[in-house]
Amino acid sequence: MDKCKPNTSHIAVGSDTASAVRARVGDKIFSRLTLFFSVLMVAILIALLVALGIDAWPAIQKFGLSFISSIEWDPVNEVFGALPAIYGTLLTSLIGLLIAVPISLGSAVFLSELAPDWMRRPCSFVIEMLAAIPSVIIGLWGLYVMVPFIRNPIETWLGSNLGFLPLFQGPPFGVGFLSAGIILAIMVIPIITAVSREVIAAVPLTQREAMLALGATRWEMITRSVLPYCRSGLVGGVILGLGRALGETMAVTMVIGNSYALSPSLFSPGATIASKVASEFNEASGDLYIGSLIELALVLFAITLLVNIIARLLVWRTVSVRGTGE
């Protein structure tokens, strides 16, 4: 990036000095402007944290750490706890990733390594289009098309055949953690696929050729050379998907059943942090109630931050172990 700037001004020098001066002034303005934008972003982030902290203060003061561990959410008696929402957020994201990661990686490998040329572009285009569908549309589709299908046959089948597992107990309502997880999978697949495809495509051809020259099969080339080479990028893609899953609101609210429950069953209706805040913020009144909802948002913020930090560390570790930088 830095190397580009002197290049352009050299070209300007070639024509005449006045335009060179103009270009240098332009450079200055440009660099100030970009500096301003990046500082602005950081300032917004800090302002956001401060504002959330101030509004959440009544709840932080009242409940302290028990906010994280309590399962109560009782607006009438003003007792609030976040545990079921935290649980729901992590559980649905986990289900989403468990489904999305294999599918996304599989299709990314296919599209970049195996697919015939005529398929490659249209296929990736369609997958990326999926990411552009507004979440409320996905939510409506989920509620009216997917949920009835999940209720019967999927949940009834799971319940009658695997019902001995705590995961698949309880009445098959259709709405619940399972549906929310599947909706999230659908929403993050295009993100993970798109990133993974780019990352895999960026692996140098020499890596592949060397592997093939050693007599490796295609499978060996992909699993032993291509994927390990770009592992950090793939993890980045997955984390990007996870970030979306953790914060997704609308579609999840429509299919999760919005019960404040802490149940091991995937059939159970539940809530996520984002869905809880979205559901109740409009009509909430009283400093403690609103403060608790905002503290929920802070908790989500912290979870997202934590996930990002872990991801950075993971990427950094794999990169330094393998000694291959990006």
Place this chain on the structure above:
Amino acid sequence: MSKWSQNWFAGIAAILIAAVALAGCSSPSGSPAASTATPAKSINLNGAGATFPAPLYTKWFDEYNKLTGVKVNYQPIGSGGGISQITEGTVDFGATDGIMTEAEMTKAESKNGPIMHIPMTSGSVAVIYNLSGIGSGQLKLTGDVLADIYMKKITKWNNPEIASLNPDLKLPDAAIAVVFRSDGSGTTYIFTNYLSKVSQGFKASIGNAKAVKWPGDIGGQGNAGVAGQVQQIPNSIGYVELAYAEQNKLAWAQLKNAAGNFIEPSLEATTKAAEGVSLPDDMKVMLTDSSNPEAYPIAGFTWILVYANQRDKDKGEALAKMLWWAIHDGQHYTSALSYGSLASTAVTKAENAILSMKYEGQTLITR
């Protein structure tokens, strides 16, 4: 690529969250004080609040604008929002489906002076169900039984308590899937107010609010969410606004009112509810469990909130006139939009409230 898009993504997210946070904290919605620059003749009134009466209010303000030229902007941001906006003084009037709490009244009074509740129309909550072979209006329930269902004490349709109310119906030996409103709403407020009145157990364990701690199964987002779940899930029960149930032809239950009659929800039975409840002068009263023999028991007013002491003479006068029109001529528009008109007793009380609105100690309009 991944790093870049990650930052970009986080940036967008931060902006969105910031926007939401700002909107939630204290953003003045609409454009208050927009009228100060224009001559006194053209008056803009700004209001915000409940979503339930929004279709009616939109119709009213449109008609009223044609009649008088007074422009009324109404933002349906929810009752909670309506209360906080009028408390902060960013609107000329608020609107709510629930009564302001003592704490809210005190806070508002300390900021911009006392606030009055003026009833505009009434609505009711229909109990809907999905039972194969049992049509609309066939199922009979009492408040007690309904409360037990929502407390998950009665969990099966063929429970003797339900069966004894419905000797002619073949009720299934199936679990009741209980559907509630997951978002805070005036509908839940009216519904839980009724159940708290008829069941001490409900009052003690769940209570009356716009959002409560439901032990029950599934939460739906809005009327559409609740109705959608009830229509999809066999053997379910739920509650929605009467207007919504009517427009979507949902199967609803008859409820036993305080006089002992089983009543189907209707606009007439909603209006009747106000005639069996003694109305206090401040009109902060719920119409649930009315003693009128023809009343449907789960009904309530929806109110417009105004300052008892207006801050601007012209605006105050325009507001009082508009409200006066709404509780008289405006009532003709209610039934077409599935709202219950105000009972005559309620109109009288509302008149007194409007006449008592003041600007610097002077009354704004006279009869």
